Amino acid sequence: MQLDIWGGAGEHGRSSYLLHNDRIGVLLDCGVKKTGAGQYPLVDPNVIPRLNAVFLSHAHEDHSMALPLLYKHGYRGVVWTTRATAQQLDTYFASWKKYVRGQSAELPYGDEDVKAIRFAYLEDAGASGEWIDAAPHVKVCWGRSGHLVGSVWMMLELGDGGPACRFGGDRCRLRHGRRGAAGPAGTDWRKLPLRFPPSGAGRTCSSGRGNGGSAVAAGPSGAGSCEWLGADLGRARRADGARSGMAERGRADAAARSLDNRLAAGSFGQRLLDEPESEGGCSVEAIRYKVHQGVTDVRRMLRAFGSRQSVPVHTGRSATDALCAALAAEGFAGLHSLGPGEALRF
Structure with missing residues (x-):
């Protein structure tokens, strides 16, 4: 199994992670970075048409606004997310388009690519905590992350008996606001x-x-x-x-x-x-x-899940390096500080 960082690790923005083995590939989020006219994930146009599934954790622009690039480059499948997340995206696309034009630039995709996005709803396929067949040989289990209305964490299995991979999706510990996070x-x-x-x-x-x-x-x-x-x-x-x-x-x-x-x-x-x-x-x-995890939350999550390999994301490289070093000094193993264009094989 391999995790390719198309964006989002070692930086804040353009979250996009390709998880694949020799036969199956899925993409976790596809967002933008609000720098200049926008920075986009390091997508591989040769890989995109062969993706078995795409998953979206929540609607924030740094996780979602590059989704049309997938359809521009030949993806014809669905984006798995929650209904609440999908319903927010029109507003985010309009806002992002306005921002880019305000930078005297153009989007790298057209309105037709936005309209081409098709959604499949996690809650329609199975309840929180249940395993869902998202595609042949692709299973996903999901739950509310508490970060935003409709936001979720996901666990994925590629192939029969493959390792389970957990994607936090800006997970935060649910305390107050549990109803608000899910929505009435x-x-x-x-x-x-x-x-x-x-x-x-x-x-x-x-x-x-x-x-x-x-x-x-x-x-x-x-x-x-x-x-x-x-x-x-x-x-x-x-x-x-x-x-x-x-x-x-x-x-x-x-x-x-x-x-x-x-x-x-x-x-x-x-x-x-x-x-x-x-x-x-x-x-x-x-x-x-x-709405975002601190070191105490990361430590708690590592202890709860006992992952063999972990990749902290959603912050700068130097901060990620420092986090991994501090946790390693406490005895946590298998932590990797990665950046765009890098990969982890496991």
Whole structure:
């Protein structure tokens, strides 16, 4: 078995990992790096048409926005993910396209490649913790990762009796916000784009229901964590202060739009957070919720799973080197600090 790093290890962004043996190959995530006009995974156009399956852990751009490249280069299979993740991607694609054009550049794929993406839903094929036949000789087991609405971790087996490989997908330890991470049953998450701007850039909000129902907001509150905000909405306004007409129209997306994007000073969302009573009598609760792992979480996961080989990802090479060295000094073995273009055979 071999793991090829197409991106995401030794750096923050463009997560993409090719897991393969002599007969079977699957891709885990296919994202971008928000540097200049965007950096894309080191995809191999000769490999892409032969992929047996593609898996997407969650909707964040650094895990998802290069998926159309796969279809441009001949992939004709499905992308396995959750329904909530798939429903968020239209918003992310529009945002990424706007960003790239703002850099006076063009996307390396067309709208037709975005439209070509076909999804298969993990929760439709099997419950969390069950093994699913994703493709011939490809099995996957999944569970909620707690990182984002719809986000999941996955375990994969390629071939009969092959080693099980676990992909964390920005897993975080589920404490508070377990319902928020999965989402209320029946929620249409296309109406709820959740984005995490850089630390200090402000909060991001999205609603859970309209008609005077619940809202969910997420935004950074420090390194590796964010704030979840739950509110019971009596009425809503758009961020510019104009009436949204949510109560009159009774539409779920009205509340979503009223709480979408960053919370500018003086906006409805900021007032809701600071003075909920001023906006019609909302009850508001903010909960600290970790969205990325720290060294304590990594240590706990290594002990829980006892993996023979592990590749820490999603941070710079020097930080990864330091992490591996520190954990090795504690007695942990089989840790590998890798970067784009490198591979691990096991």
